[in-house]
Amino acid sequence: xxxxxxxxxxxxxxxxxxxxxxxxxxxxxxxxxxxxxxxxxxxxxxxxxxxxxxxxxxxxxxxxxxxxxxxxxxxxxxxxxxxxxxxxxxxxxxxxxxxxxxxxxxxxxxxxxxxxxxxxxxxxxxxxxxxxxxxxxxxxxxxxxxxxxxxxxxxxxxxxxxxxxxxxxxxxxxxxxxxxxxxxxxxxxxxxxxxxxxxxxxxxxxxxxxxxxxxxxxxxxxxxxxxxxxxxxxxxxxxxx
Amino acid sequence: xxxxxxxxxxxxxxxxxxxxxxxxxxxxxxxxxxxxxxxxxxxxxxxxxxxxxxxxxxxxxxxxxxxxxxxxxxxxxxxxxxxxxxxxxxxxxxxxxxxxxxxxxxxxxxxxxxxxxxxxxxxxxxxxxxxxxxxxxxxxxxxxxxxxxxxxxxxxxxxx
Numbered sequence: 079x080x081x082x083x084x085x086x087x088x089x090x091x092x093x094x095x096x097x098x099x100x101x102x103x104x105x106x107x108x109x110x111x112x113x114x115x116x117x118x119x120x121x122x123x124x125x126x127x128x129x130x131x132x133x134x135x136x137x138x139x140x141x142x143x144x145x146x147x148x149x150x151x152x153x154x155x156x157x158x159x160x161x162x163x164x165x166x167x168x169x170x171x172x173x174x175x176x177x178x179x180x181x182x183x184x185x186x187x188x189x190x191x192x193x194x195x196x197x198x199x200x201x202x203x204x205x206x207x208x209x210x211x212x213x214x215x216x217x218x219x220x221x222x223x224x225x226x227x228x229x230x231x232x233x234x235x236x237x238x239x240x241x242x243x244x245x246x247x248x249x250x251x252x253x254x255x256x257x258x259x260x261x262x263x264x265x266x267x268x269x270x271x272x273x274x275x276x277x278x279x280x281x282x283x284x285x286x287x288x289x290x291x292x293x294x295x296x297x298x299x300x301x302x303x304x305x306x307x308x309x310x311x312x313x314x315x316x317x318x319x
Numbered sequence: 320x321x322x323x324x325x326x327x328x329x330x331x332x333x334x335x336x337x338x339x340x341x342x343x344x345x346x347x348x349x350x351x352x353x354x355x356x357x358x359x360x361x362x363x364x365x366x367x368x369x370x371x372x373x374x375x376x377x378x379x380x381x382x383x384x385x386x387x388x389x390x391x392x393x394x395x396x397x398x399x400x401x402x403x404x405x406x407x408x409x410x411x412x413x414x415x416x417x418x419x420x421x422x423x424x425x426x427x428x429x430x431x432x433x434x435x436x437x438x439x440x441x442x443x444x445x446x447x448x449x450x451x452x453x454x455x456x457x458x459x460x461x462x463x464x465x466x467x468x469x470x471x472x473x474x475x476x477x478x479x
Contacts, residue, residue, distance in 0.1 A: 198474055234447075296459060
């Protein structure tokens with residue numbers, strides 16, 4: 079009797095163990111069926127992605143249009159690209175909306191990113207062009223300030239004042255201005271031609287290098303401004319003594 | 320004898336007459352030897368012109384003073400005793416020289432003051448430029464922050 083009970087228990091245990099994978103597979107199939115998006119859901123997500131990019135392009139268009147320091151040439155290039163991208167995204171949205179199979183959507187939807195690269199190329203390069211042109215603008219103002227210092231020094235020397243300290247600061251400022259110009263101003267030209275097809279290389283490296291050069295120019299500009307302020311103080315000291 | 324006496328007396332008379340008339344003849348000759356007023360004026364004018372060339376307007380005014388003084392001097396007999404060396408030692412009056420020096424030093428001080436004022440104006444312009452640069456640098460800070468943010472963005476999961 080005892081042996082009989084053992085056999086029954088073992089048989090139940092084995093049966094239970096054998097039935098577990100089948101139960102698990104059934105549950106997995108059920109979950110997959112509920113998590114897989116429908117065609118309409120894919121279309122909605124795609125349209126949201128397109129709308130987000132169109133909003134970004136609108137923002138970029140506004141900023142470029144309103145920019146007080148971006149050159150007209152750069153504005154023309156960027157605004158033209160934005161318009162082309164908006165047109166292309168709208169056309170792609172129409173194609174996605176018209177798709178009827180999952181296969182079509184798997185082919186079309188990734189193009190929202192790949193064909194336009196609004197976030198990896200267009201936006202960063204626009205920011206760098208904007209910053210680079212501002213560096214150009216700032217450098218011109220620094221030149222103007224340096225010329226003003228030079229004129230003050232010239233008149234001071236004519237009046238017999240000791241302008242040697244101011245002269246040294248002016249030379250330092252001129253060096254920093256030249257450095258800022260040579261590192262920061264060319265960035266716009268280096269990155270403005272980058273296209274979506276340039277991702278990941280050479281676009282990624284060019285954009286990272288542009289960022290580093292702009293940061294260096296930023297430092298040089300601060301140094302130049304500080305040197306001009308020192309020159310101004312030295313001139314005042316020369317007058318007072 | 321009488322003839323001899325007569326001859327001696329005539330000779331003495333002639334000599335006396337000659338002695339009497341000699342000063343009268345000499346005086347016009349001395350007058351002719353005096354430096355002409357024109358020459359005197361020219362020297363003073365040259366002197367005035369030299370001062371004028373150093374001091375511009377101030378020098379011109381000094382030259383004008385010298386001219387007027389020279390004119391006054393020329394109206395009166397300058398060298399009645401006929402001393403020909405005197406004109407060479409006729410300089411611009413010492414008072415005129417001191418006036419010129421004072422005027423020149425005043426001009427220099429004025430130039431320095433004007434230069435200082437110009438320099439201060441330039442420094443005011445410089446302050447304005449540096450101030451506007453400060454605004455631009457704030458903008459550049461924002462631009463660089465935008466660059467940093469944009470480089471950290473991605474395209475999302477739309478590619479998957």
